[in-house]
Amino acid sequence: MAKIVYLGCEPLYKKDGFSERVRGICSGLGRMHNLELHVLGSLKIKQGSSNFKDFYEYRYKTLGRICAYYASGFFERSGISSLVRGLDMRMARNAWRALLKADVVIFEDLSFSRPLTKLKKRLEREGKKLVLICNLHNVYKEESKVEMYAARNSDLILVCSEEERNLLLRKYSGIGIDEKKVIIVENGMTPAQVSTREKIKKRSFFIGSAYGPNVEAVRFIIKLSDYLEDWEHVIVGGVCELIDEREKEEKSKKIKFLGKLERSEIEKVIEDCGIALCPLFEGSGTSLKMVDYLTHALPTISTRLGARGLGLTPGVHYLEAERLEEFAQAIKKLERDEELYKRLSHEGKAFVDGKFDWVILVDKIDKRIVDLVGKK
Known part of the structure; x- marks a missing residue:
């Protein structure tokens, strides 16, 4: 059994896609090893600790997170962010003691x-x-000094998709990164214990954090609502905070902005929806919301970018659309074609449950840790 320290920067109570990936990795490895999560976060986080089933989380307020937001800019070029992060590690005494062991x-x-x-x-x-x-949650599109340093000096690099693995290796081919140390660990989930859908409900679902591409997606859904007179659209997550209150009021009959909810509340909302939407047009990495939609057996309509890196097949696991008219047509098609609706519900769930279960994904990391450390 190895002693593992996960050095994080965002607390798990945020419950966004970023923290869910960390939680999945920590829970999986925590079942097999002695793992502690030490979060060296911003000055706004709630300092303290939390006891999860398979690991402990310790949270510290630090200054270095400010620099990290500009890691590829001045702070990193000048070496300030790395210097401050080094001080953060020592100032968070419990974290430093854990790192030494x-x-x-x-x-x-x-x-x-x-x-x-x-x-x-x-x-x-x-x-x-x-x-x-x-x-690596996201691989930068352009070369980055700090990313290159991490790629060169890490013993193992986790990326979210084949596309990001290829991008990383191509960008830094000149420094001779060993391909074997770059492994794909997709954004995973715990399979939802739900049955596949039989009949459509005229209510769509979208979830997103307070993040630019999600704001663009919500604005797209607002426009889409004009094409679908008898449909209701539900928006969940921090993205609701970035939508103008006047705009929310104008669309209140067609769109419900529910804001941040507990996971148990989200499950109830999903259960009461008939389809999911993923109109993403920019961003990197893979979209965890797609996996979440499909494990809940929600037939999903997505842009190509929204389904990137997941190995999903359009027409089999989800319906692909890019323009407003195409999204509206896809929704109406699902209304008319009950067999297509049921097939997408079944095939989408079967695919993600068999590929993105954290139990399966973490096993990849565990095998490499055993090889590198020599401890089971």
Whole structure:
């Protein structure tokens, strides 16, 4: 059993796609190893700790998260973000003590890469091995000094899709990154215990955090509502906070903005919806909301970008659309074709449950940890 420290930057209570990926990895590895999550977050987080079933989370207020937002800009070019992150690690004393005893450190904030590499070299001089794993939520489209440093010095790199793996290897081919150390660990989930859908309900579902591409998606749904007179659309998540109150009021009869909800409340809302929408037009990585929709057996209409990197087949696992008219036509098609509706519900759920279950995904990481550390 290895001692693993996950060095995070966002608390799990935020319950967005970013934190759900961290929770999935920590829960899976925590069942097999001694794992602690240490969150060196912003000054706004709730400092303290939480006891999850398979691991503990410890939260610290730090200054370095401010620099991390600009990791590929001035702060990183000048070395300030890495310097501050190194100080953060030492100031969070419980985290520092855990790092000194760890066999494996998983990190996501690229500004941690330099101070962790220095720590690794120090421990090697003392005869102790430390394995560094970089969990890349998103691979930058352009070359980045901080990303390149992390890619070169990490023992293992986790990416979300084949596309992002290829992009990373292509960008930094000049520094000779070993392809074997870049592994695909998709955004996963715990399969929903629901049956496939039989009959459509005229209510669509969209969930999103307070993030630019999600705002664009909601504005798209607002326009789409004019094409569908007898449909209601439900929007959940932090994205609701970024929509103008006057706009919400004008569309209140057709669109329900529910804001942030507890997971149990989200489950009830999903159960009462007939389809899901994923009109994303920009962004990187893979969309966890697509996996969430499909495991709940919701027939889904998505742009090509919204379904990127998941291995989904249009017409089999979801319906693909790009323009407003195409989304409206796809919805009306599902209304008319009951067999298509039932087939998408079944095929979509069967595919994601068999591929994106965290139990399956974390097993990939565990095997590599055992190889690198030599501890089961």
